[in-house]
Amino acid sequence: MDVDLRKLRYFVAVAEELHFGRAAARLHIAQPVLSRQIRALEHELRAELFLRDRRSTVLTEAGRQLLVDARPLLASAEALRRRVHRAAHGRPTFTIAFMPGIIVTAEARAIARLHPDLSVAVVRTSWNDQVEVVHDGRADVSYVRLPVDHRGLRLRPLFTEPRVVVLPRDHRLAGKESIDLADLAGERLLQDPDAVPEWRDLPDRRTDPEPRPRPELNSVEEKLEHVAAYAGMAILPLSTAAFYTRPDVVHVPVADLGHNQVCLAWAEGNRSPLVDEFVDIAVRQARAAGLSPQESAS
Incomplete structure (x- = not known):
């Protein structure tokens, strides 16, 4: 059986939205068409991918596995298209x-x-x-x-290079020659904790009684804006912190944070x-x- 990449794209859209209506709008197709394509994919794979009722859409175990495998497959197909296009044009x-x-x-x-x-x-x-x-x-x-x-x-x-913490200029730890990660336990980490794995293992790290959603920060500039506004702290490689300087934030070495x-x-x-x-x-x-x-x- 050949896997239909178009159906895979449809599947990924539904898996990410967990809503057929939103996925159809994102794909610019009619919802009945999307539903038929997903049913056809399930038939081809001989596996149920979603559990659906009037209130919710959730992935089955087979659906979760397909989502893991589908994303790199679609990315590889797009990479192939780009390379062939570049080779053929100029x-x-x-x-x-x-x-x-x-x-x-x-x-x-x-x-x-x-x-x-x-x-x-x-x-x-x-x-x-x-x-x-x-x-x-x-x-x-x-x-x-x-x-x-x-x-x-x-x-x-x-x-490798050292990592530092970026803080508001008048922060209690600003001006220190060096600190330990434990000194930051009371602070709010603005980044995805996956970017700072050591943070997950830190005892007594700050947890909000009513957790606020972490802001979506897609650039260093956005991180620094939030730090300057006292929204939290950011851990950055030294070269990044040194390159993006501004007068209202400082960076401090963290002695026990790995490079x-x-x-x-x-x-x-x-x-x-x-x-x-x-x-x-x-x-x-x-x-x-x-x-x-x-x-x-x-």
């Missing part, structure tokens, strides 16, 4: 993605010098899409900050020789900058 392109605080100018110039006919592009990412850009083909390689989901990726560790690992990531299925060349360039550049690349990982 000048070949190599795109480098990077996280805030990481400068890739030297590496971009190096790959461009080796391939004068190559159009080299860069794209800035965030915590939310730093690996997504290589899965869906928007970037050939991406400088990522761990932790990330390794599935479907190859990773090459490049260097942030920076890796180069690319899609497992991307076998372009340009990727191998760029990995060598990135490692050499890290060494030239006095950083300590570690052994490669997959």
Whole structure:
């Protein structure tokens, strides 16, 4: 049986919305059409994907498994489409993605010098899409900050750097030479705790009696705005905090917080020789900058 990618896209929309009406509106199709397509997919897979009644739509165990597998499959299909389109239309392109605080100018110039006919592009990412850009083909390689989901990726560790806490300038801990993570237990973490795994293990960390939804922060600038407005604190790599300076916030080293690992990531299925060349360039550049690349990982 061949899996119909269109039906998979429909399924993912329903799985994310958990509402056929909203999913149909998002897909710009009629709800009866969407329902028929989902029933057809269930018939093809011989599995019930949703439990539905008049009040709710929930994923079955089979549906949860399909959602895990469908997203990377759809991303790989989109990456294939992008690469074929670039190959068929004009000048070949190599795109480098990077996280805030990481400068890739030297590496971009190096790959461009080796391939004068190559159009080299860069794209800035965030915590939310730093690996997504290589899965869906928007970037050939991406400088990522761990932790990330390794599935479907190859990773090459490049260097580590300290992490700091960013606080309002008049905060009680501002001006300290260094603090411990426990000193922050009474503070509100603005980020997804997955970005700071140590926070989950911190005893007596702040928990609101009436938990407020964490603000959706998609950029460093948004994080700093919330910190400056006394909405909470943010943990950032030192290079990011130093790059995005402003007068109303400060950053303080956290002595017992592990360093942030920076890796180069690319899609497992991307076998372009340009990727191998760029990995060598990135490692050499890290060494030239006095950083300590570690052994490669997959």
